[in-house]
Each structure stands twice: as C-alpha cells, then as structure tokens.
Amino acid sequence: MRGARRHGRYTGAVSPATSTSRSLRGLRVDLTTGVSVEDELPPEVAREYLGGRGLGVLLALRGRLYDVDPLAPENLLIFAPGPLTGTGAPASGRYSVTSRSPLTGTVFDGNSGGNWGTALRRLGLDYLVVAGACDSPSYLLVDAGSSSGAGAAGEAPTVTVRPSGDLWGLDVPASLARLRDLHRDCEAGVIGPAGERGVLFASIVNNRGRSIGRGGLGAVMGAKRLKAVVVAGNGAHRPSVGDPERLSFVAYEAEKLLKANPITSQALPEFGTSVLVNVLNQAGALPTRNFRESRFEHAQAISGESLRRDFVQRRAACRGCGIGCARRTSTGDASGEGPEYESIWALGAACGVGELRAIVEANYACNRAGLDTITMGSTIACAMELTEGGQIAGGPRFGDAAAVVALCEATGRGEGLGKELGQGSARLAAHYGRPELSMSVKSLELPAYDPRGMTGQGLAFATSNRGGCHLRANMLGPEILGVPKMIDRFATSGKAGLLINLQNLNAVLDSLSVCKFTGFAMKEDYYARLLSAVWGETVEPQELLRIGERIWNAERLFNLAAGFSRADDTLPRRLLEEPVVSGPAAGRVVDLAPMLGEYYIARGWDGDGRPRAAKLAQLGLSEVAA
C-alpha cells in the first residue's frame, strides 16, 4: 500500500536540555502521498499561542479547515502537547488533538491526560499534523529509532505508516494490547469500532484509558483509515526547562495549594469526579430524563459514594498528577476505567436509569467501542423521549437500564437503532421532526449541569466555541462549589466578566497543557510562574490571559468562517422556556438574552457576535480575520 513505506527521517536538531529556545518543532505527515516532513514554527508562535489547543486552532485556521468537509482527507488532525508537558509542573502530562468536528462543524480540540503527550515531547517534538487518508487501514508509528532514544547522540525519530492488519476491527482495549505487543514501551492513541464505522462521536483513547472524548475526532481518524497514532521507543529528549530550580520551587508551592484544597486533596482523590452526583442533585442542577427535570430520585444509588462502595478497585492518575481522579472499577464479570461523573449522569440520570451496575457496564461498552459517553447517553435520552412521544416505534423508554447497555453496544457495531444514534441527538431529533428534543448546543450534547439551576453555566454553554461543553468554562466553581468564592447562582447580571476570564484561562490550560482540576486551587499567577520557570523568562499572568483571549477569538473567527453566527449562541428551547418543575431550582428558566448582550460587550464583539476591528488589532488577529 502507498502509505506503508518508511517515511523520511526527522533530522532537525533538537534543543539541548537547558535551552530556552521556544521554536516549536513538529512533523507533518500526509497519509495520501506517504510523505512526512519536518516542520518548525518560530518562537513568536509559542509566545502567542503556547501549544496544545492554541497551536491547534492556529494551524486549523492556516489550513482553512472551515472550508473542509470534516470527514474528507483534507481535514487535519493536529496532535500537540504544551510547553509544560513533561516538565514536572503539576498535572501537566497532557496533550490536545484539534480538527474540524464532524459532529458540530466547529473547530474542535480534545484534551487528554495519560502519557502520550509526554512521550511525543520525549522525541523532541512539539506537534504532529496528520493530513490525507490511507487507501487501506493503517497506523502511524513515530519511533525514537534506537534504544538510546531520540535526542541522544544525533538519533532522530522515524515515521512510518504501517498496515493495521488484524488491528482493524479490534475494540479499544484489544487494540492497545496488540500495539503494546508490537512495540514495547509504546504510547498509543487508538480508535475503536465506532471510529472505524464513522460514528460521529467516536473518541480517541490512549494507553491509560484517557480519551480525546468529545466531538467525534475518532471518526476523523476513521475516515482517514487511521487506526492508531503510536509513539514508541522511549525517547530520551528532555523538554527544556530554563530555570529548573525555580520550577521546583513554584511546583512545590503549587502542590501545597492542591494538598490544602479539599476538592483536590480529598473529594477528587477519594471519590473521583462522580462525587458531583449528589452535589449537583442537591442543588437541583442534575438534568434528569433529557432535562425534563433537574433532580433525580435515584441519585444516591448512582453517586460517587455508591460507586466507591460497590465497584471501585483502586484509584489511578495521569502522568505527573498528584490528584488522581481516575477510577479502576470492576463488576465482577468485567473491569475497566470509570465511569466518570459525566458518564454516570449521561448513561444514568439523563436516561432515568438508577441501576449503577448497568451504568458501569454501559460505560465499559462505550470504552470498548471508543464512544463519547456524554453524547451517547444524551442521544439515548433523546431517543427515549422520541419513543414516549410516539415518533420512534418500539424504541427505548426512560428507566430501561438494559436498553441503555444494549444501545451502547449496538451503536459501536452500527446495528439497528444504534446506527441512527451514531449520528448524535441533533440529527436524530431532526430526522424524527422534533429538533427541540436534542439537548445540544451547536450539535454537541450538553453535559451534566442544568443551567436553570446555575444560570452562568447557561451562558457558558451558549457561547462555547465547540458547542455544549463544560470544559470551555465551568461555572460549577463559583456557582456551586464556591471557587474562588460563592456567587448567586440564579443571578444573570455581572456574570459575563467572570465567565470570560474562565474561558480565557481554560484556553490557556489546554494550551500549556495542564489539567483544569488544578484550577480549583490555583489561579493564573501560578500558571504564569510555572511557565516563566520553564521558559526562563518572565510571563505575566495578564499576558497569559491575553493569550487565552487570543485563542478564544481565533476559535470564534474559525466558527464565523464556517458559517456560525449569533443565532447559534443559544440553548435548547426547553431550558429557555420550560420552568423546572420541582426542587431548589423550581420555576427557573435561563434568561439568556441579557447575559449574552453583556457577554458580547465585554468580549469586545459587535451585536452579531463578531469581534470588532479594535479587538482583533489588540490581539494581533487582524490578518487572520481578513
């Protein structure tokens, strides 16, 4: 096959360990032509976009991906860790994958923990751009090239595209195990059967069970007939740190904060993210039965406390993380990762399912197939409401735990109703003539926070650049947990500024790349000090937030070019018009319009949601907009 030959060697000089040069070194691989070339971006790019998500949107704009069919060979997959990845900064073993999403049509980056990002940096690489498509199923191997590893004695990584052989068709755990047999010490990001079949919310999963979960970037890989991206050979290059002593001091101070904060030192380590089930339910913000209600009568049965008691074997952590929010679980018949809070909600409360064992099994089914659990569960919930409304004959009904497990498996196999569910809830609901029953924004299903119980989160969902998402900014902190301080969660005025800072900061964290959970204890000044130590020169907190603002506006420009507008900055009709029936949020809807107006003004955008010329000039984006 064309892509199965050995590609050119990456021969660019790598930085010595003490260098503070911020040139970004990468590889561009074209699966169609079988050519790979080394690439380098000047230090200004790092200074303006950092890496990770920021670098991803820059390259997506330069590649004009807004004009590209997400599943066409012309779409790109941009893999990028950040400047803190692999340096010893707390919870920084992360990386991003950016592309144009087949589910939303927006620019879309997923950010994941694990060890893949660190492994790439240990090859002396800051990013990897994958273009084109293989003519038969293959996997990409980036190899240190010798036992001593890349970066040592002139060794440089080699790039090969190999036939996937019997890998194609294997589920995620089997694929990862097979690749470990083939390449000792490898770190791999793989797709499962869902990605191979083009399920629009297929994920990319790495060795530690961590996922690029949302937006269907696994389907982009599948369309390229790319089963896996494998980094092998245990590279010897150490990411450069300008002031190691300073980094050690600041990291120590940061760890002190993380250990002193009960969320990062007790709640997440002890219960994992599922500790939030009871917290959100008590607040009347746990969406139930496709957001028809905001409290779930079986919340205790599916809570983090119940999960720990009945299913958790041990906790786990991403590389370099002292929080350790991941769970290794077992049902007795099977074992695996999770479920996380969002998965418990989507496969549980959203579907009216209060049987935790079934939720764990459904989560395993999603993990095996390589499916985003949030979209999966929310789409099943949508199908349940369509069934109860008479639009789907003989479909699943709320509370049917066995149906949830079966539909997760059927979606991975592309069988029966599962094939329809594989298009996501927006397409499903539109197909059956009830588009308002899709609880999504920009076709991305909303996660586990009912904004009628936390109105700032409604503004966060509506304005998110990748659709209904809690990871662009989560008002859980100020509206529910009191981080940094508790604010009135039902108020509408004065929240835009707080949300914008969160959005900008999260863009920074995804670009550095650092786990957002550190934000429960740390503020931007700590991240600035960590980056200053790594770069060996001062980066002010305000500069960091300005970078986040630049990234946010660059994403906005991408989406505007892709055809999105103010009309897309909205919420499902139910959240705007149907008051919560009972509980602490009873009678509430989201009064979005005034918040959105305040948001546009505070962003420096016009009334149509387009960045004004002065804002673009301030951020150095005028040429991009032109």
Added chain:
Amino acid sequence: MSSAVLEQFRQIGRDLFVAGLISSHGGNMSVRQGDRILITRRGSMLARLEERDLIDIGLEENDANVTLASTEIVVHRAIYRQTSALAIIHTHPPYAIAQSLMKDEIVPVDSEGSYLLHKVPVVEAQLTAGSTEVAELLPRWLKEYDLVMLRGHGPFAIGHLLEEAYQLTSVLEMTCRILSLTEGVGGDVKEYRKGSDQYGSW
C-alpha cells in the same frame, strides 16, 4: 444595578470598617461589568453604603458621573484596562501602612499569609491619592501580584470578585500585625516553611 450587587458592596464595605481596615470615609471599591465600572461615590462611607453611593461610569470614556465617582477612579480605570481584575478594593489598614513605611516588600512569616501572599511589593509615589502617577505605576505591579502596597497610603487588591480582594486585604493586615508583634518582641523568628528563603523572589 441589581440588589444583589448593592448588597455585596454593603456587606464588604461594612466589614472593612468593622475590621479597622478603613477610617469612616476612607477607602474605595469597584467592580467591572463589561465596559462599565461600578465604583463607590467620592466621600461615601463604606460602612453605610446606599444605592446612591454606587456610581456607574464608563471604563474608557468619561461622562457626567465622574463628578461623583471616587477620587481613585483614574487608578481603578488604569487597573481594569491593564489587568484581568473584575473587582478592586483600596483600603487604609494601619499595620500594613506602618510596615510599608519601613520596608520595600512585605514578606509574611505566618502560615496564612505565606500561602496566599508569599510577598507583597511596596511601591511609592509622591502624589498618593488619585494621581496619574499612581495610575501608571500600580497596574504594572498588579499584573504580577493580586495585592500591592502603596507606601504610606494603603493596599490595592484585585480579584475576579469583591470577596477575593477583601480576603487579600484582610490577610495582609493580619500578616502585618503578626510581623509587627514579632518585630516588637525582637529575637529570631524560627523558620518552619520549606522554601521560604525563596519567597522574596515570588
């Protein structure tokens, strides 16, 4: 203006006075809302704020309300323009002012101050109240520190919420009281914190 915002100003203003961080008519507070600022009225008593004491004024452009706004409006505007602050509190706490008259930076020895502040820079200006000199000086420091001490005058604290700025102000005064007590007693302070020798470089 929402009643919730007014209530927030009233509660924190009262607390600032009760805690001895301001005199009867001293200090000022503001929050940023998009391209507008809500700032306390010039001469208002922070412990007794009414709706008429909160002045709505533009961040970039002046309007008639500048006749009512706090003397420090020029400083608040400069801070909002150049930092990520959404709230500012300026007070006149006595122990912090006393420390600022003797030092170029305040380095806490207590645990709470060490965690939250590490170090507070002390800067000085000849014209300390509402001056363009201060407006040019302070934002440069507040880009790196959430709290900066203006020598002989008082701290400017910033945050995303008023409560954050209030907390920093309160912790600073507590830290300075402890410093003054230990310095008054004399003798060496026994170190208990790993890495504290680097706090000066924070």
